[in-house]
Structures are given as C-alpha cells and as structure tokens.
Amino acid sequence: MNVNISSTAAGGFVSGVKALISGQNKLACVITLGCQQNEADSEKIRAMAVDMGYGLTDSPECADLIVVNTCAIRRHAELKALSIVGNFKAYKKDKPELIVAICGCMAAEPHVAESIKKSYHHVTFTLEPSMLHRFPELVHRSITEHRRTFVFGNEEWDVIEGIGSVRTSSHKAWVSIMYGCNNFCSYCIVPYVRGRERSRNSADVIAECRALIEQGYKEITLLGQNVNSYKSDMTFAELLEAVARIPGDFVLRFMTSHPKDASDELIRVFGQYTGKIAPAFHLPLQSGSDRILKEMNRTYDTAKYLATIDKIRAAVPDAAITTDIIVGFPGETDEDFEATMSILERVRFDMVFSFNYSKREGTRAAKMENQVPEEVKKERMTRLLDVQCEISREKNDAYLGRTVRVIVDSAEQKSGKTVYSARTATNKLVHFGAESNYIGKFIDVKIIRTGAFDMLAEIV
Ligand code: SF4
Structure with a gap:
C-alpha cells in the first residue's frame, strides 16, 4: 500500500521532539555504510532529524543523536558497523542523554538486534529499513521514556510517501x-x-x-x-x-x-x-x-x-x-x-x-x-x-584523445592545484585541473591519459 506520512502518527512525534529540544541547539550525525539505497535512506533520516529541530553535523563526537545506517550484505560490512558503533560507548559516558540509533539492513537481522541488545548497552534503538517513517517516534520515545527499543519483524511492507530528503x-x-x-x-x-x-x-x-x-x-x-x-x-x-x-x-x-x-x-x-x-x-x-x-x-x-x-x-x-x-x-x-x-x-x-x-x-x-x-x-x-x-x-x-562531456563532482587540493573529479556519461572517473569552480556543471574535457580505473583530462 502507498501511504502518505502525513496520515501516520509521525507528524505528532516530529512536533513533539521539536518542542522537547527547542532552543537547545541539538545536533544529529548520520553515518552511512553500504549501497546507494542506504544513501537515499540516510537523506530521508537527515530530513526527519531537521524537521524535528536538530542541526546536522558530520562529527559524531559533537552530536546528540547519532544514527548508523548499516549494511548487512557481507560480514565485513557488519564488523565495520559494529566497530563504529562500539566507539560511541565512550561518548555516551560523557553525555548520558546521547541517542545512538542503528538503522539499515543489520537492524532487521534478529541475531544482530539480539546481540546489540545484549552487548551494546549504549545503543538506544534499532529500526529496520522498511519502518524508517517511525524514526521520529523512536527519537521521541528515547527522550521521554528513557528506554531502549528494538523494532524489527515488519510484515506490512507499505510504501511511505512524503518524507523529505536532505540530499548530500x-x-x-x-x-x-x-x-x-x-x-x-x-x-x-x-x-x-x-x-x-x-x-x-x-x-x-x-x-x-x-x-x-x-x-x-x-x-x-x-x-x-x-x-x-x-x-x-x-x-x-x-x-x-x-x-x-x-x-x-x-x-x-x-x-x-x-x-x-x-x-x-x-x-x-x-x-x-x-x-x-x-x-x-x-x-x-x-x-x-x-x-x-x-x-x-x-x-x-x-x-x-x-x-x-x-x-x-x-x-x-x-x-x-x-x-x-x-x-x-x-x-x-x-x-x-x-x-x-x-x-x-x-x-x-x-x-x-x-x-x-x-x-x-x-x-x-x-x-x-x-x-x-x-x-x-x-x-x-x-x-x-x-x-x-x-x-x-x-x-x-579507447577514450585517449577523445573529447567527452563530464559532470563535475568534487575538487581537492593537490600540490597547490585544484584537481576536479568528474564522471563521463559512461560513468568513467576523470580528473582534471582547473582554476574556476566547475562542481555540479557539465563541461567538455579532452582525455590525455588513461589507466584501468580513471583517466586524466584537460578542459577543452
Ligand atoms: S535477492 Fe539479493 S542479489 Fe538477488 S535480486 Fe534480490 S537483492 Fe539482488
């Protein structure tokens, strides 16, 4: 079923949290592991956090709400998530009201949720991906009820519309x-x-x-x-x-x-x-x-x-x-x-x-x-x-000497020069140096060197 979030209880919890943390400059940090679907889910989690009155930060040590959006596709990804979550134990000691949440695929694995419940006492709640819209409710419960919650075993499988995205x-x-x-x-x-x-x-x-x-x-x-x-x-x-x-x-x-x-x-x-x-x-x-x-x-x-x-x-x-x-x-x-x-x-x-x-x-x-x-x-x-x-x-x-249109993603300083990273329509990674700011723009570049994983170009 396709359901709009406005017809769920989420709106009440959003305004409830907003009232509870009003004027306290609370910050949320969302850490994303895994695939593009998780990236997209994290953008929704950030939007719900902002709606509830949180500012956003990239540094977990400054945050009052830390969300780890996990991946379960391989054991290695799970171990990485658990190691990241483990680091927050010390933060919780210094800041007892800190909320640590685990979302994403690991949160939907019963044996993982069980082990988090038993061994990661600093984790406040877990929430499986299909119930993302209940995020405001769990934040609200964490603040008002001071107890840990583990939500998994969803069998309803609705599509929830109307959750915004704070896009990366x-x-x-x-x-x-x-x-x-x-x-x-x-x-x-x-x-x-x-x-x-x-x-x-x-x-x-x-x-x-x-x-x-x-x-x-x-x-x-x-x-x-x-x-x-x-x-x-x-x-x-x-x-x-x-x-x-x-x-x-x-x-x-x-x-x-x-x-x-x-x-x-x-x-x-x-x-x-x-x-x-x-x-x-x-x-x-x-x-x-x-x-x-x-x-x-x-x-x-x-x-x-x-x-x-x-x-x-x-x-x-x-x-x-x-x-x-x-x-x-x-x-x-x-x-x-x-x-x-x-x-x-x-x-x-x-x-x-x-x-x-x-x-x-x-x-x-x-x-x-x-x-x-x-x-x-x-x-x-x-x-x-x-x-x-x-x-x-x-x-x-085969791209050597060709002029291709790329979309420019990011820039970094290397040996005093700005080096841009861009993608061709065929998704090939291209680097080039330039003075102006090209991020987010389409530009034409000429490929002057190629490797197995990326290419070097100059602006045409
Ligand atoms: S079961 Fe896994 S690998 Fe197979 S189609 Fe679905 S997501 Fe892809």
Missing part, C-alpha cells in the same frame, strides 16, 4: 522507485531484511524527478534492488521513458537490473533516449557457470545473459557495461571459475565489482556444506582482478 549532493540525486526484493538469490540477505517488493506510484516518482530537474539537478539515478520488476500503472521501461521525456539538461541512470527481467522494451528505451539515459548498463552476472547460477537461484543461464548483452550492444554500441561477480560461491569448482573467466573475456566488461562469497546467516547458501576455502577464493580473486584490470585499461584506452 546539490547536482546528483538518488530516487528510489521501489523497495524490497522477491528474488531470494540463495546467497543474499536483502529479501529478509528489506522485505517484499513494493513499488512507488509512477506519478510520485515522475513528480519527484521533475522537481529535482527544475531545481537544477544534473543527474538522477532511479534506484531499486531490481528496478526491472518495478510494477505500478507502468512497467519500468515506461517509467524510464516518462522520466527521460521530462524537459531539461540532465543524465538519467538506473540500478540495479536483474538479468532475468531485462526486457526488450527496456533495451529499446535505453537505445532510444541516448541523449538523456546514460549509455551505461549494470547487469550483475554473479557467475559464468550455469550450475552455480542455478545454485544461486538466479533463474537465468549464461546463454540468456549473453543474449541480453548482445541486445544492449546492438541498441547502444558504445554503452559501458559493468557487472558484479561473486567468487567462491559454495561448490564453485575450478571449472566453474574458468567459465566465469571466459565470460569476462567474451563480454569485456568496462568494470567488474567482484566480491568473495560471504556467508549470510539465514540464507540457503550459508547452509551449503561445500564452502570454498578462503585461500582458494583469494587466489581466484587475484586472477580475476588481474585479467579485468587489463580489460578495463583497454576499454579506457
């Missing part, structure tokens, strides 16, 4: 179009922690994008765990087309696409609106072995995957294609890994985001007995990275 960037915006996932890939915790798929109304998404473009945003990324299964009165291809047709000078991206639902219609729209839709397609392969894909419950095989790649290249020959690969999924043999390597050679991805398989409690793959030893994963990963590094370098070399 003034030129790039994340726009969530759907939440949750129904795919239950056997290695993945996301469906358990973010719940079932639910899509926003297309009119709400289009209105949000239109407003962002009118405010001058230059890049919009439509976000979902699997955008291709977006369902409202429009398909995802129709929604993408509707956003691409909004007048204005902007680049439109989308992620993530599940290969099983990357439809011909989507590829048609991708090819038809090349002036607006970035020529960059992220299509997670995960493994090049059909046997492993089946064990992963990915529901496509390599033949289908490769046919989709061919269609994307036929529609947009210069498209940058990127992928995700999991190395060392349970039962992955040398032959399975070689099959992945041969797809890398065949497709020649612009970039591969590769991860060693990490056991996630509660998933089917975690119970599989034939886990791959860590040293084997490490060896395979090293080989994969070596091969992909050469391919990425070769892909980037």
